[in-house]
Each structure stands twice: as C-alpha cells, then as structure tokens.
Amino acid sequence: KQEVTQIPAALSVPEGENLVLNCSFTDSAIYNLQWFRQDPGKGLTSLLLIQSSQREQTSGRLNASLDKSSGRSTLYIAASQPGDSATYLCAVCRGNAGGTSYGKLTFGQGTILTVHP
C-alpha cells in the first residue's frame, strides 16, 4: 500500500526566502508525481507534474525534483511571496503492470506554508 508523507507539516518564513518542501513515498512503482496548491476551503490547483522517467520540472519560481530510487520528491520555491501562503500537497499516481496507470492519486497530508510580509 502506497503511503505518502510530507515534511514539515507547517512552515512559516519571511518574504523573500527560498524554501524546500519534502515528500516521501513508500512504493517506487509510480507513474507520475504531482504537486498541488490548496487555498483554505478551496479545491486543488496543479502546480507541477513529474513523470516517472523525469528528474525535475520547473515552472516560474517553482522547481520540483523526483528521486524514485529513494522515494523522495522536493518542491523548491524561490523568493517566496505572501501570495504563496497556502497548503501544498504532494500526490503520487501508481503505475500498473501494463506500463500505464489507473489514475488514482495517493496524497500526503500537506505542508501549510505561511509567508510573512
């Protein structure tokens, strides 16, 4: 059974800092890994998707890395801003024997990020 853990559970930083959020998973047979952002009481917004064959993906100030062998992913946020304050969720999509996926996501519990002005 896939288990996803995110560390830290909460993080508070001053504006402008670079920061790293961590995600670990127990089953390396993943199809892809996604990072999502969730604002309070809202739905999820996809930030980055890394395919199992990739090592990293970048979008603006965000960079996500993937190390399947160690079961880890990190989300790096450069020059943080107050608008980055949200919960960040890591989700793993498991592969199947046919080399594709069933599309089921297993989520971590999230990291609550607060960026102070």
Place this chain on the structure above:
Amino acid sequence: DAGVTQSPTHLIKTRGQQVTLRCSPKSGHDTVSWYQQALGQGPQFIFQYYEEEERQRGNFPDRFSGHQFPNYSSELNVNALLLGDSALYLCASSFDFRVSTDTQYFGPGTRLTVL
C-alpha cells in the same frame, strides 16, 4: 472554458440521511474521480468513473456510490450518513489517465457537514 464545477457548495445534513453531490468535468475530459478530504488531512480517493462505469474504488464502504452520465458528469451518493462523513468532497477530471502527463483538474469542492 469552464473548469470542473461542483454543486452544491455547502450542505448540512443529519445522521442517517442521504446526500447527492454533483460534478461536471472540464470540457473534453471523460474521466471523473471523487475524493474525500477531512479537515487537516490530504484527500482520500473514493472512486473513479470512466465510460459510465466505476473503474476503481478506494477503501470506502458501500454507503458511498456513484454514477456517471453520458455527458460525463457524475454524482456521488452517500447513504446513512455518519458524523465522520463530514468533509470536503472533491471531484477531479482528466483527459486520459493512461498517459503519464495526464493532469487531474479539481473542482472547488462541496463542504458536507453532518450533525
């Protein structure tokens, strides 16, 4: 282009009642998945619908059931509500879950409170 929409936004029910939640997928998407998110937790997969059939199911009791219509919209039904069913229910749609670059798009959710 409308994204994933869900209705209603909020719902209050009492124990033992039944509830139906609705979801319309993003235009061009034919797969709908439902997730339950308890307060302070990550979403938990309930089930997935594709071609009007339930294709996968998470660890949820039979009280949770669903349906997908020919226009790809979907319903989630929960019978005999328990206090523990209080949560944010999220609907996600995707274009082709068998493709490694397939991104799931989530709706704003329905907040269910069971009293």
